[in-house]
Amino acid sequence: MKIKRTLTLLTLLVSSTLLNSCEKAQEALDDGLSNMLGVRVFTSFEQFGNTIGTIKDVIMDGKILTNIEQQLELPQSVPYSFVVTSTSTINYTSSTSTYTGSVPKSMFNEKSIANTVSVVVKNGILNMLVNNVSVKPAPAKVTGGGGGDTGGGSGSGSTGVATEIKRIRVEGNKGGKSVISFNLPKNAKTLTIKTTELTGADLNMADIFVSRGTVPTVTSPYPYVYSAQYKEIAGNRGTKEIKISNAQAGDWNILLYGFNSYYWSWVIVTAQY
Numbered sequence: 001m002k003i004k005r006t007l008t009l010l011t012l013l014v015s016s017t018l019l020n021s022c023e024k025a026q027e028a029l030d031d032g033l034s035n036m037l038g039v040r041v042f043t044s045f046e047q048f049g050n051t052i053g054t055i056k057d058v059i060m061d062g063k064i065l066t067n068i069e070q071q072l073e074l075p076q077s078v079p080y081s082f083v084v085t086s087t088s089t090i091n092y093t094s095s096t097s098t099y100t101g102s103v104p105k106s107m108f109n110e111k112s113i114a115n116t117v118s119v120v121v122k123n124g125i126l127n128m129l130v131n132n133v134s135v136k137p138a139p140a141k142v143t144g145g146g147g148g149d150t151g152g153g154s155g156s157g158s159t160g161v162a163t164e165i166k167r168i169r170v171e172g173n174k175g176g177k178s179v180i181s182f183n184l185p186k187n188a189k190t191l192t193i194k195t196t197e198l199t200g201a202d203l204n205m206a207d208i209f210v211s212r213g214t215v216p217t218v219t220s221p222y223p224y225v226y227s228a229q230y231k232e233i234a235g236n237r238g239t240k241e242i243k244i245s246n247a248q249a250g251d252w253n254i255l256l257y258g259f260n261s262y263y264w265s266w267v268i269v270t271a272q273y
Contacts, residue, residue: 035073038114041065048124053086055119069114077102082119094167099137103130166269170256178256179215180267184249190272191247193254195265196239205263206256207233208240212248216255
């Protein structure tokens, strides 16, 4: 009888210990879940004047947000960044602005529904909102030029990033010539000149000739008689690209030549620093 009573007490003790452990584990789990917040992002760019654009890469605490709710455990100060690209519909040049900053976690105060982060450009004015409360973004780092700024930011491209120098769409006929000029600043590690098709209407059927300080010439159809420092004539259409390492600063010229038909091509020039 004494042994039976002892076993019963041991059983009750073990059961109580297991129950307490389970309760503590559940409490820890519940506490962890309570720190998780649902977050999603909305972006909108309204065309103003002759400028169109996009907003992309909205990042909170190192996580890329989408319009699908994500569960995040945010720090007390939440770092953010996003990119706004603006393009002129007149000359097709563009600028890219990168915004960074931080907002307090207290702004993410929705527990039962998703917290919303909105980044919008309306009437040329950039606004960022967290749960419909406006946040003034820090000044942007801007690369490229001529595309219409979207937030009053100023500055130059960051070291180690590609800076877009020129973006323009040109057209011509078979044997036609288009010259595009640009100025390259100092200390470019790599200069990239690319022609490509960005829309269904584009037809990149031109060959590329490039020179620094002078305008390239083509004096006869293929096989060409030409004067240029660099050329790309492979392929009949699609993307063509010239990469130049440690290119010298100064004035550069690109000649597009219609190889065998009408062409309608985008020319994009970038420099890596």
